[in-house]
Amino acid sequence: MKKNIDLRSDTVTKPSAEMRKAMYEAEVGDDVYKEDPTVNALEKYAAELLGKEAALYVPSGTMGNQISLNVLTSPGDEVICEKDAHIFQYESGSPAALSGIQLSLVDGIKGVFTAEQVEPLIRPASAYYMARTKVIEVENTHNRAGGTINPLDNIKALSELGRKYNLLMHLDGARIWNASAKTGIPVAEYAKYFDSISCCLSKGLGAPIGSIVAGPKDFIKEVYRIRKAWGGGMRQVGILAAAGMYALKNNIDRLKEDHDKADNLAISLSKIPGITVDMECVQTNIVMFTVLKFSVEDFLKKSRENGLLLGTGKVGVIRAVTHMDVSSEEIGDAVKIVELIMS
Numbered sequence: 001m002k003k004n005i006d007l008r009s010d011t012v013t014k015p016s017a018e019m020r021k022a023m024y025e026a027e028v029g030d031d032v033y034k035e036d037p038t039v040n041a042l043e044k045y046a047a048e049l050l051g052k053e054a055a056l057y058v059p060s061g062t063m064g065n066q067i068s069l070n071v072l073t074s075p076g077d078e079v080i081c082e083k084d085a086h087i088f089q090y091e092s093g094s095p096a097a098l099s100g101i102q103l104s105l106v107d108g109i110k111g112v113f114t115a116e117q118v119e120p121l122i123r124p125a126s127a128y129y130m131a132r133t134k135v136i137e138v139e140n141t142h143n144r145a146g147g148t149i150n151p152l153d154n155i156k157a158l159s160e161l162g163r164k165y166n167l168l169m170h171l172d173g174a175r176i177w178n179a180s181a182k183t184g185i186p187v188a189e190y191a192k193y194f195d196s197i198s199c200c201l202s203k204g205l206g207a208p209i210g211s212i213v214a215g216p217k218d219f220i221k222e223v224y225r226i227r228k229a230w231g232g233g234m235r236q237v238g239i240l241a242a243a244g245m246y247a248l249k250n251n252i253d254r255l256k257e258d259h260d261k262a263d264n265l266a267i268s269l270s271k272i273p274g275i276t277v278d279m280e281c282v283q284t285n286i287v288m289f290t291v292l293k294f295s296v297e298d299f300l301k302k303s304r305e306n307g308l309l310l311g312t313g314k315v316g317v318i319r320a321v322t323h324m325d326v327s328s329e330e331i332g333d334a335v336k337i338v339e340l341i342m343s
């Protein structure tokens with residue numbers, strides 16, 4: 001049977017033979033006692049890569065974001081983020097449920113909001129009857145906007161504003177590797193403007209699981225405590241951390257290939273009558289498009305029947321994500337399937 005072309009997400013990648021070998025050979029110990037040498041090595045390596053004092057391996061990007069927010073805030077605090085931020089749209093309401101905090105949403109353009117937009121939202125420190133503004137959160141690349149990159153100058157301006165008002169900065173860098181691969185700006189340069197960062201090993205980098213939270217030592221000490229409290233303490237998890245280490249050492253540079261595949265896909269799709277692609281948003285490995293003639297549900301059903309798996313983004317939008325387990329040839333086949341459906 002012909003294999004489906006799976007463009008639903010870059011999370012669908014499976015560990016390669018070399019990655020599995022690294023996992024098989026991993027030395028392990030009890031990570032709750034901090035005795036897993038492979039996890040310890042991964043955390044040290046990731047902290048260096050991100051230019052932070054310390055890092056902690058956590059099971060997921062959601063946990064990475066939510067623990068970070070929990071440690072940076074107190075109940076009743078407010079976090080400013082973009083209206084389509086993952087922490088708002090896709091993390092099951094956990095800022096409220098787990099940390100007792102509220103989100104203040106900024107209407108960004110292509111996922112990017114500016115310091116000028118944020119400043120009026122910062123609540124006066126004297127206003128005891130209001131939530132206390134505590135954190136500015138930035139997502140880079142921005143998933144729901146279509147993998148868009150937040151420009152470094154904009155991040156600098158946000159961080160200067162944050163400093164002026166004594167706010168903390170958190171980066172949801174689930175796909176910071178893609179931003180860095182595209183712009184050539186090192187991840188540490190992006191991370192420099194943030195107090196905390198969460199980034200994923202299990203998206204474009206191809207590990208089966210895992211994220212890294214990085215920041216100052218004192219912050220990571222608290223992250224370690226909360227990870228345990230929330231049931232995220234893991235034991236001989238070096239077997240998985242080995243995959244993360246393999247991903248960091250081998251799979252960052254190749255993200256450029258995913259970006260090229262997304263460009264090609266977007267260009268080809270945009271030529272099909274009835275399909276509209278917002279080309280300005282195609283900056284990394286995500287392509288968002290709309291279709292005339294079919295509802296999103298019908299289009300997804302038809303593409304699935306033809307062996308092409310796609311996902312959704314905002315309401316009315318279809319999402320295709322390129323990754324290491326889809327070849328350029330399969331991208332060509334995906335275009336042919338869409339052409340067939342639209343013809």
Ligand SMILES: Cc1ncc(COP(=O)(O)O)c(C=O)c1O
Nearest residue numbers: 060061062063086139143172174
């Ligand atoms: C921007 C962003 N942040 C966080 C996450 C959460 O990652 P996880 O699925 O590992 O919880 C995702 C997942 O798609 C994401 O796209």
